[in-house]
Amino acid sequence: MGFGKGHHLHLIDGSAFIFRAYHALPPLTRKSDGLPIGAVSGFCNMLHRYVEANTGADAPTHVAVIFDKGSHTFRNDMYDQYKANREEMPEDLRPQIPLTRRATEAFNIACKELEGYEADDIIATLAVQAREAGGRVTIISSDKDLMQLVGGGVEMLDAMKNTRIDREGVFEKFGVYPEHVVDVQALAGDSVDNVPGAPGIGIKTAALLINEYGSLEELLDRAEEIKQPKRRQTLIDHREQIELSKKLVTLDDKTPIDFTLDDLEVKEPDPEVLMPFLTEMEFRTLTKRLADQLGVEAPVIEATVQAPGDAPEEPETVPFDKATYTRVGDRDALQGWIEKINERGYVAVDTETTGLNEMIADLVGISLCVEAGEACYIPLTHRAESGEGLFGSDELAEGQMPLDEAIALLKPVLEDPAVLKIGQNMKYDAKIFARYGIDVAPIDDTMLISYAQHAGLHNHSMDSLSERYLGHTPIPIKPLLGSGKSAITFDKVKIEDAVAYAAEDADITLRLWQTLKPRLHVAGTTKVYERMERPLVPVLAQMERHGIKVDRDTLSRMSNAFAQKMAGLEAEIHELAGETFNVGSPKQLGEILFDKMGLEGGKKGKTGAYATGADVLEDLATTHDLPARVLDWRQLSKLKSTYTDSLQEHINPDTGRVHTSYSIAGANTGRLASTDPNLQNIPVRTEEGRRIREAFVAEPGNVLVSLDYSQIELRILAHIAGIDALKEAFRDGQDIHAATASEMFNVPLDEMTPDVRRQAKAINFGVIYGISGFGLARNLRIPRAEAQGFIDRYFERFPGIRDYMDATKSFAKEHLYVETLFGRKIHTPEIGAKGPRAGFAQRAAINAPIQGTAADIIRRAMIRMPDAIEGKPAKMLLQVHDELLFEVAEDGVDDLIATAREVMEGAADPAVKLDVPLIVDAGRGANWAEAH
């Protein structure tokens, strides 16, 4: 007999249960592996309580838990801003979503969802069907959007407050009966779902109007009759928006569900299914309680003990074994993996490519891992082994699915907001995927998770993390690719070998994630990771992909000019030396200078060679021509080889631009590092070098705009050390070095000489670096005693600086790390060292919070920048520690400068309230030399 009179259907709003459970409980994790499990635990308890409470006379005959599915629904097609202001799902909730489905099934309760529809629509469909069949319906939810369904046997139940809502209850809430709820909602809008409604009209006014005119349509048709002029105009002006709002809030009660009410009949839980699930989740109390109630033996849950603090975990229970890795060669196999991934809610991903430069390298294959030891490799463009000839075959190897097909299948998962993609250095993989039209999100990155908790302790490469935390040495790539001239690219690797290598990388990545992610919390750097490391990945990927235009002809002309000058200098040098030798060889040069010419001051280093650094040559240059020529030659040689020659090699043939790569976890202090090429050390200090920046240009119709923080590290020092005199000088906008000099030497500002100012400037910088008399003496080329005198006077005038330095050193000694204002931790394991290393470690500890805080601030600015400049004709191209470089359409320059400056100057807010203002200077021009 089908559902009908006398039957009672309960419809549970699954998402509401999940969020309530998530927010009600602390972030519990599963003991054995650290999987976040709090929401699942709360969800199960709520289900259990629900079952217990519904066994009496009024028990339902049918029940289902309804979930949302997919983030894109028909409402997004109508209105792209629908629910656009929703906050992203919390990171630790995401992997729990699939588990709540399993929990529902484990309790033997029907669990329903439908792609492209919200849970509310399915609830509406079922409620209407049940009502028409003559049955009763209780919707267990407090969502006001569902109130339009109430009436004719349909009621709502707020499980938290245990209150039932009938027609009168709806009237209390909305001022209208259920049939007019959508009219009121259409007018009032909904800020939670981002439904616009009519501006200035809330629920009260909306109900008043609907009650007066009878319906929304009537109201809109007769809007002219409304007496209040403002209200009248609003309704006339926003008619379309109101009608759209009504469509958005109206539930679809005709969703194409593939089951009937009869499928939802209440069933007893099956202990054979429920117990194993609860055991797997390691819910001790609930397992025991339900075992008692169901009259079965409670299964034993191993009491695993989590390793304390930072001690390495117990060795992995699942050994690494390449035999467990599978090769995915066709559509069906890949679809199987995608199902597994969707079920899990997370997946470790790794790409194999033809090279290390992600702007050029092509995709060769993809590996996936969902569980320790369960990984696969999808070969895509491996070449067939060549029968003869020296060059590999151009033919594709057998047994690979077409690249396009794999991309099309994987795109929805890799872009699914409900599936977390885990990688080691995800920026690389994300850039590769971006070139194939996939925008990978959301992500986690094991390299950054490690960096956020262990900067300064060890590096964060997969090899060292695997050794350290998994006790496993990954398969080296060298034997597969060879080295030197005979090296091959990954597409020439035998697929069999590639499976073992690539799948293992994904396997390791997943295990590292399981091990390291829960420890972020222990280290207290979760916020650092989530707000300052991970969000930077897409921002940098975008900047790197965009690149900066570099004019080859300019560089080439400079190279030629440098070569000519160098040849001239070389001839002179040989002439002066009386013989020819390699000017570029410090060893040969040393012998010429100190042995042959017999100059004074030759010091041999630990290798036995004379030191010939710039400082040595500069001393000699006062009395001899040869070292002076060598200094000139060296400068030109540096400019030519490092810049004018090699930058040309880095111009990408496809884009005509230079694409650097930033390493996020490269510098211990939180700074970025730029490689291949390094665009953070383009010359600027000498006129000759600065001209290289003329080759960095904007596209026609655009200009380059440079914004840089003025004296950011000194400002941070003033704040952290609490130096009132410095803070005031900054607040008054004074020349800080002159102000320092005035304070130190009792010279009025208007009598300041450039030389006194220069000395104060050197001291200011010295302080940031952890000043020493020797270092300052060398920098200023003054006697050491004099330098020490300066430092003593400085500390006398600014005693807070010495206090800061002492406090930082003792903090480092006690904790073995120091911290930035934003909570970034930089470990200082050498702080207790004896001998010369002690000094190094102490100065690094003093410098790290200052340099690191500045790095944090510009990171925060960069993370906010894409949203701030969205829609503007501007692109962020480069970061140089305290500078951001943009390429901007000519008519958008002023706007960009205003916007970007606001973001940069406000980047510390609201996390940290600085006592000194942050000031950003701006410049613009056709090239980087002009803009800087």
Place this chain on the structure above:
DNA sequence: CCTGTCACG
């Protein structure tokens, strides 16, 4: 592969 040198903040 290591060292010295030098470019940047």
Place this chain on the structure above:
DNA sequence: GACGTACGTGACAGGG
């Protein structure tokens, strides 16, 4: 009292 010493990076050339 002696010991070395400014902080953080990356690229290139020479030389084993």
